[in-house]
Amino acid sequence: MTQGHPPAAGWPPPGNADPRYGAAPPPGQPTPWGPPPPAPKSRRGLWIGLAAGALALALCAGTAVGVGLGLRGDDEDGPAPKAAAGANGVTVTDAELAALLDRHSKALAAKDLDGYLAAFDPDRKDLIAGQTQLFRNLMKLPLSVARYEMLEKQGRVSDAFGQGVTFQLDVSFVHQLDGFDLAPVAEWYRWTIVRAGKDAPIRVVAVTGASAGGNGDSKTVYYPGPWDKWRDIHVERTAYALIITDAARADLAVRYALAVDRSVTDSLAVWRANAPPEPMTDKFVVTFAAGKDEMTSLYRIGTEKATEAGYSVGMVAAERKNGKATIGGTRIVVDTTDRYFTRSGGDNDARMVLRHEMAHSLMTLRTDLTAVDEFSKLDEWVVEGFAEYIAFSGRPLTASARTAPSLQLVRNGWNGKLPGNSDWDNPGMLTFHYWLGHTAMTHLADKHGEPKLFRFVEAVYAGTPTDRAARDVLGVSLDDFQAGWADYVRAQAG
Template sequence: MTQGHPPAPGWTGGPPPAPGQPWPAYPPPPPRSRRKLWIGLAAGALALAVGAGALVGVGLGLRDDEEGAAPKAAAAANGVTVTDAELTALLDRHGRALAARDLDGWLAAFDPARRDLVAAQTRLFRNLGKLPLSVARYETVERQGRATDAFGQGVTFQLDVSFVHQLDGFDLAPVTEWYRWTVVRPAKDAPIRVTAVTGAPAAADGSSKTVYYPGPWDRWPEIHVERTPHTLVIADSDRAALAKRYAPAAEAAAVHDLAVWRSGGLPGPAPRGVVIALAEGRDEMGSLYRIGTRKATEAGFSMPMVAAERRDGRFTIGGSRVVVDTETPYFARTGGANDAGMVFRHEVAHSLVTPRTNLTEVDAFDTLDEWVVEGFAEYVAFHSRPLGDSERTAAARRLLRSWNGKLPDDGDWDNPDLVSFHYWLGHTAMNHLAETYGEPKLFRFVDAVYAGTPTDRAARDVLGVSLDEFQAGWADDVRAQARWTGSETTQ
């Protein structure tokens, strides 16, 4: 799903946008929908896990059976081998050292001769110590390469490792980040050493080359963590002042959205808080919790995190990670209703509804209608405010002259010139739904869609009308609000 926030149609730092252009002369170009970006990452993680035979966190096997009985027997006599039990013990010790704040124990896994590696892992250890980790352990995903050499030449292979972790007060369940360790045993009875660490690769056809890697704790040499009652704001330590500056806005956004969410009355757990990273520029934003296969263009996104363990045999969402680009105009302006707080509110709204997703039914979010996903986030972000407060409104009303009166389908979101207009249409659709059928039904409708009910059936089940009937009433409402005359649109 998109789970993101595109640039607004205009901002005070430049000339007004031309009709049909959701962004003035401000590079890079306006974004596509983000739905496929996140789908690629989630689907990649799920495909890797399922293809290997089990979900990460359970242990996927090390393929020792492929090596055969004869090489094992020879290796036992004079060869070199690394057993499953040794790798499990290595990961167990690593996790226990982190929990005990034992730096020496943590570094024991790494080759002391690799000074750059030891320095990097020391920084990572200290960064992780700043997080409220209620769960932190390391488990095997899969091994790549042979762990046995019958001729005493030593072995080198890659071990994909799951960092299973839960941020206390923020994640509903433990989530995961995948690393790839290069493991070496140079000779028989020599200690096992890790000589390199990077992100484990994701599925080849995904939108990220890695699985939830790198976290801010991996990317930045030193993180600064600013905690409020409902947010965990993470920034590079060089930008600690910025984290302090925006933490109150992030907290206000979380409080606002949580109040709106609770008023919806949906049963079941919801996150009590949100984790937010402050990126400096689009390149950095595109390389947090992912290594993107295309350039990031959004102003922010909410990354759903697949839980590390199945619940009742099903994949679920264990939490989310919000990232915002503080170089966008939203963060350059001050004092307006459409500034940083609006981006935070939009992304927090995504984070609150995402755990409702039935990953089995919606095929890793690929069947969720974009207008529902983004319209709901805009609705929550501007809750109790007039539509005119959205700076998308002026440009959107101009576009109504050529509008076909229909909800944008998912293919429409690939048109960069109309992305902001489609966000606005989703917003107005949610406004119309709440005003016509009542806000409780809005929440029930959105919940049904996230649970995997096709949108047209959700309309019949929850609203009591067909989707076509809903669309017709909404289109009339939009045109009436815009004072449509057939020749001009007033504002």
């Protein structure tokens, strides 16, 4: 499974920006455990966590969401716009663009479709149809905040000879799902703007996702949302979740609603039983995808096809809090066609996948983003081991389908070491590494108690190096912990 954040130019993109938090490959082998499949290209196994990458993007190079980006188009006070202000000149000023976005925001708030469409070229029928569908989808969401803000423009905004101008404007859709997001978050669009002549109106002639930049695993910044991707969305609101799916598959949202709510209550029960600080939220946004193509293109456009069963995206807040970037909310996406979601025919496997992603989301919300450098180096065995521990909480280690093949690998000869982050690059061993992380958390809880397990994982997420977290929280060196855990693992193998 997976964990993720939003991007800004120069860093990897949302969810998959940091390679460690990229799209997750599948669980090494399906059940039954046969030979490993061809090596997936992305690093993480079954369900990672996308959060860190997008976060990195949002924090880099002074282009964080909510900080106000520089405009790369012509300076409206420079010589080109002044020349364009002549008798035949054409120009588009920042004030005009701000007014356009303000009208667009107000139309959305007023549920005024005609006003919302006024920004778009009426002759572009496909564009008008697409924006009409987007408007109707947005009307189905519990939006307490919804506004459009200017990020940056690219291209010539002025022409002194009256030839008209065409340029691109990156637009931030700042929004907050009421009761689910802790703070407003942002999705980035790229609008193509045209002014055909001096007295012509400003028209948007094309809309796509703004480029994330950098070398990450997503080409865009939280785009497309389900509201962009599907012609018609279905929104199922439960006591603990907002489930979003293609309206053509609304029956799945109804079918799995109870499983989603049970997954929330199961995860929170484990959390609260161990007296860590209260979770920052008990409600989650869950999107159902059908297949890996959809997994690759929800809240991101992946540079490689997804292979994971689910992922959790951490959304960086659109505005800083006390000068610091924070997580405003999370988005969980699961593939309802994946064998790990459907193999039993009931909802038990679905709940396992969901609990794993909720564990990522709960920890992501608590992450101190000032520790971004350390966060990008989190040990996989801690991140994924904790999520697996929560996924299987209350069930024996043998309940995991990873256990039997992993024990055989231990019997065949094993070095007794915790898997380092570079080890996760070996796709044929992902199942084993997930299991080793799971057993490390199980051993930690058995020896030191679940409250210390939570404190240890929180310390790591907060940027404390794992060896120091072991000393501070567990009272042992990481080497001593590893030695005791290796004995525990070998004992499981008989």
